[in-house]
Amino acid sequence: MKLVIGIVRPEKTNDVLEALYRAEVRGLSMTRVEGHGGELDRVETYRGTTVQVGVSDKVRFEIAVSDDFVDATIEALCAGGRTGEVGDGKIFVVPVERVVRIRTGETDAAAVTPVSA
């Protein structure tokens, strides 16, 4: 099992969700985050105050999947999230020690397999 963490542009969120749905990846969490990944800073001006804003809004997906689904998940995140400009985001894949489905007590691979499957 792996936890796939994908950080993408907020405006690509819907495209990513659609791509994940098509890849039959159903379980996920998402959070609004702010971060910096090498894109150009924006300059904003409010009356006399000019500031350089170094962080951009992003959306962070966390998706726990069984090993067979890792590549499909990564492909979906790339396909949905890519614009080709700097700032498209990153994907991190980390090993998961244990997963428990709270409702049934199922563990590991069974816990990350969607109910209908």
Added chain:
Amino acid sequence: MAAGQIDSGDTAWMLAATALVLLMTPALGLFYAGLVRSKNTLNTFMMCIAALAIATVCWAAVGYSLAFNGDAGFVGGLGNAFLHDVTFAPREGTHIPHLLFFAFQATFCIVTTALVSGAVVERMRFGPFLVFAGLWSILVYSVMAHWAFGGGFLQAHGTLDFAGGVPVEMASGFSALAAALVVGARKDWGRQAILPHNAVYVLLGAGLLWFGWFGFNGGSGFSTGDASVLAFVNTLLTPACTLATWFVLDVIRARQVTAIGAATAIVVGCVGITPAAGFVSPGWAMALGVVAALPSYAVIMLRPRSRVDETLDVLAAHGVAGFTGILFIGFFAQQSWNGISNGLVYGNAAQLGHQALAAVVAPAYAFCATFVLLKVMARFTRLRVQEGEEGLGLDIVSHGEEAYATGEGAILIPV
């Protein structure tokens, strides 16, 4: 009071009414800003604020003159261009100074220009919008204001339009449809749910619009006389009935009364009574509130299922409701209330003909003129932002500001 004299009561009311109408433009900005996504809040608001600048300047330069100088059929002359001869002497047909008459009419031009922006928010470039706003205020608003208010062919022909069913409501609504078609849909249109980001702004905006509308309709009699009082009171009655009707329609459709529906209903009711305000009895004004809700509600339900991204439903709220109001006069105008003319129900079928003429030519001219204007502009400049910029949001792209800036992660740049 003899002609050619200033009445202090009339003048005092018209000074206040002018200020009331001016408030409608920022109120509309608030209404529109709440209806878009948070990343486009400021850009949407700024399109209305821009009208305060651009439309006022254009109106003072030539717009007012084209609308109100002389009584040629299609468009006025240039005798009052750059406020030439617009002084303290009373405006013909009123007992208020010509200068004040100009200012009151200017606020109409401003809010109407701002209305059209609702069709193109979230994707149009700000620079080209400024150019469009200026040209539109002259080529469409001033011309149609001349037809209905300035002695043009509709007014000469006997069409009744108290406060702007022709130049304000139908002009903005059908121009919005044309603008949406030329500029094109937002990139996310039809692909994902695009929801209003702050319904409280929308409700407050609608409330302030209603408040301002008392000056808009109540001032369109240019006096403190019966017509003004009737228009003022009808501006209370019609929107209230539209609002109640909207509640019922919402309940029938989805068993819940919606807040954004309520805000829309207030606008639809105010628009519906605008042309009819000083011409129909309070009882018929209440009936108009019910009648006006129906076609606008239908268009608001059907339009999002079409491919036309007329984003903030200017056509449904203004074009269609203005059309309803203009025709309503043809049936229910009552000489015992307005002192001018009866409608069909009171035995004067000809009035319905005059109203029908306006209901045909006004939408046709507004649509065609706006369509051609934007098509010509598109030959010289890009009307839309690029797709990536549209994704990022126009607040940052066009203005370098955010509506909800936190300051986190922002580094001060020393001057």
